[in-house]
Amino acid sequence: MVKFKEDWYKLYHVHYQQYPDDCIENIYWLEKAAQADFCNPQFADFKVESEKQWEKYRYLFQMHINLKLIEQHLRLGRTYDKKCIYFYDAPWKEEYLRNMEKALTCYKAGLYYWQEAKVWCEKSSNASFNFLYITEKQNWEDERERIVKGELNYEKMLNREISRLEKNIEELNSMEKTY
Structure with missing residues (x-):
């Protein structure tokens, strides 16, 4: 029976060839994992030796789930994203616009999960956890350390993709069929 956060997380998997349905399925599992309760520490994925360790584990787990949600939204968005607009794209303008709106929605959802991941990262980086490593x-x-140092910054990546995509949408909207 799938009941706890750890159980839902075990259903998440990355396919070699990732189609939109696979991304949507993974997003579903990860969102269920984010909402579920933690199992008893006795049944965690590792041996929990103290309450402090259990607390940090919970914060790290929530952060990790949000990072995986960002990755899945990026993958799903890239499926619908048209990276470059060419003059000969005018006949398919409406289809491209629909797909680019889907991609934009995916990227913007990723920003929400980035904010969540940063909150959990901050909690797991509390001074009380210094010298406590799982x-x-x-x-x-x-992942936590890379976020703290600024080496992992999905916000920068997502904002870059959003601005590029909005520029492409503008360009496509202004396009007229010239042939």
């Missing part, structure tokens, strides 16, 4: 979840610790 080595069994080293990749989560690395």
Whole structure:
């Protein structure tokens, strides 16, 4: 039975060839994981030895789920994104505009999850957690550290994609069929 956050997270998986339905499925699993309760520490993915460790684990898990949601929204958005606009795209203008609006929605949703990830990162970086590392979840610790140092900044990436996409939408809207 899928009941706890850890169970929902186990349903998340990345396909070799990722189609929109796969991204949407993963987004569903990750959102369910974000909303669910944590299991008992006794059944966590690693041996929990203290309340402080359990608290940091919960913060890191929430941060990680939000980062994965951003990645899935980026993947889904790229499916609908038209990177470059050419003069000969005019006959398919309406279709391109519909797809680009979907991509824009995906990128903007990613910004929401970035704000959430930063909140959980800040909580897991509290001074009370100095010298407490969950080595069994080293990749989560690395993600946290990269966010703190500014090396991982999805906001910058998403804003760049949004501004490029809005510029392309403007260009496409101003386009007239000339042939």
